[in-house]
Amino acid sequence: MKVDIIAFSTKGCQKSLDIAGCFPEDEVNLFAKTTADSVGIEKVECSMREWTERSFAECDAIVFVGAVGIAVREIAPFIRNKTVDPAVISVDELGRFCIPILSGHIGGANGIAVRVAGHIGAVPVVTTATDINGKIAIDAWAVNNDLSIVNLHAAKDVAARILSGDPVGFVSDVPVKGDVPPELSADEASTGVYVGNGDARPFETTLRLVPRDCVLGIGCRRDTPEEDIEGMVSRALAEAGISMRNVRAAASIDLKKDEAGLLAFASKHSLPITFYTADELNAVPGEFSKSGFVQSVTAVDCVCERSAVKASRGGRIILRKYAGDGVTVAIAREDFSVDFTRYRK
Incomplete structure (x- = not known):
């Protein structure tokens, strides 16, 4: 995974060094956009717009160490859709809060935020509905299991039904480890998830997940x-x-x-x-x-x-x-x- 971390103050740069330690096996690049002491971190000479555009295109995750508003303003012009956008996380310069703000599930921002928070002693601020309600996030589960999501609209339907407590079914042509969660265990359902290489549609609304094998x-x-x-x-x-x-x-x-x-x-x-x-x-x-x-x-x-x-x-x-x-x-x-x-x- 390629991770860019950028800070905007001396305290933020110091915190960036702490955050970098959370990614020992990943390619991590540290940057500073400040006129203050950057504690040895490379300073960004181009505009933030140029830096963000490059980072957005090249990285799997971007961590902004500073006010969340900075991150929101900088990434706004480059957001495309949840299947291709990188994970974006904002951490305040004191490391008190760690907030995933883009691609929480498919891009993995929620998991990265929890990981970073645990490493630096911050509070992870995760706001996605399935997570805070303790339900399976089907898109995140698909990514974690190397599954391609064929129809994203159906993924939204599945998530909505899970949250509302409506029945959702599950059919798999590949072996399944672990217990299927209650949210996906309906015997009869008009909406459900199918895992396999075929074109089967066992439900009226079928979320097809294809093994990336x-x-x-x-x-x-x-x-x-x-x-x-x-x-x-x-x-x-x-x-x-x-x-x-x-x-x-x-x-x-x-x-x-x-x-x-x-x-x-x-x-x-x-x-x-x-x-x-x-x-x-x-x-x-x-x-x-x-x-x-x-x-x-x-x-x-x-x-x-x-x-x-x-x-x-x-x-x-x-x-x-x-x-x-x-x-x-x-x-x-x-x-x-x-x-x-x-x-x-």
Whole structure:
């Protein structure tokens, strides 16, 4: 996760250093927009509008250390919708209150706020209705379980019925761990949740949640355009009988870590992409396609297949090397289940 933290006073900068300690495994960048002492934190020379626009486009979470009004004014021009907006949290400069103000569920702002508050000793101020009423937030549960939300409007209907106490059903084609919460346990309901890869609609109003259980392994010639990668991936997905909704991540060899087209493709689809060394890929066990030419260039016999398996969680190849337009694509699919013990995180 990439996190930007920005403060507006010396006390705020000091608090930023405390907050950064909450993200030991994440990419954290500290900034200061102040003429006062920034305690060594990089000062922002451009306008706040420019800084926020860049951060909004690049980060998974933004923490404003200062008045909540500053955060609201700065992010307002860049808000699009809850499926793509980053988590935005506001913390006062003394660290007394920690407030998630955007993307509380899908973006994870509520969970991040609770995490930060626990780290610095603040009070988390969470205001979303499902959370304060102790009910499942179906969109947050979906994100925590690597599920794509197909129809956001239905998610709103489900949430409204949960809050009003109306019956909501639940059907899953994948294994379920933990007890299904009472809010989703209605035997008969006109509104409900379906988890699976099919097009089933077991309820009059069905919230479809698709497992993100596939990983793309991608190889390409140098300077391959994004549109060529996009086209080959689309054809590969169609060949495998799945869609981009099923894709959780992508991977390739480290020789491609600066490949503009590949990076642009991953960014367009909000896919984390991992690059592995030749040694790491060659160490992946299994039977893979072989290419003498690829071996001579990369020291790996099949970049796409090995990358897909390496980046997956014990996945198996469901589509072997699929090639064209200077691009190779392979797809690995993971074993998948959903877990209701995750829903209050």
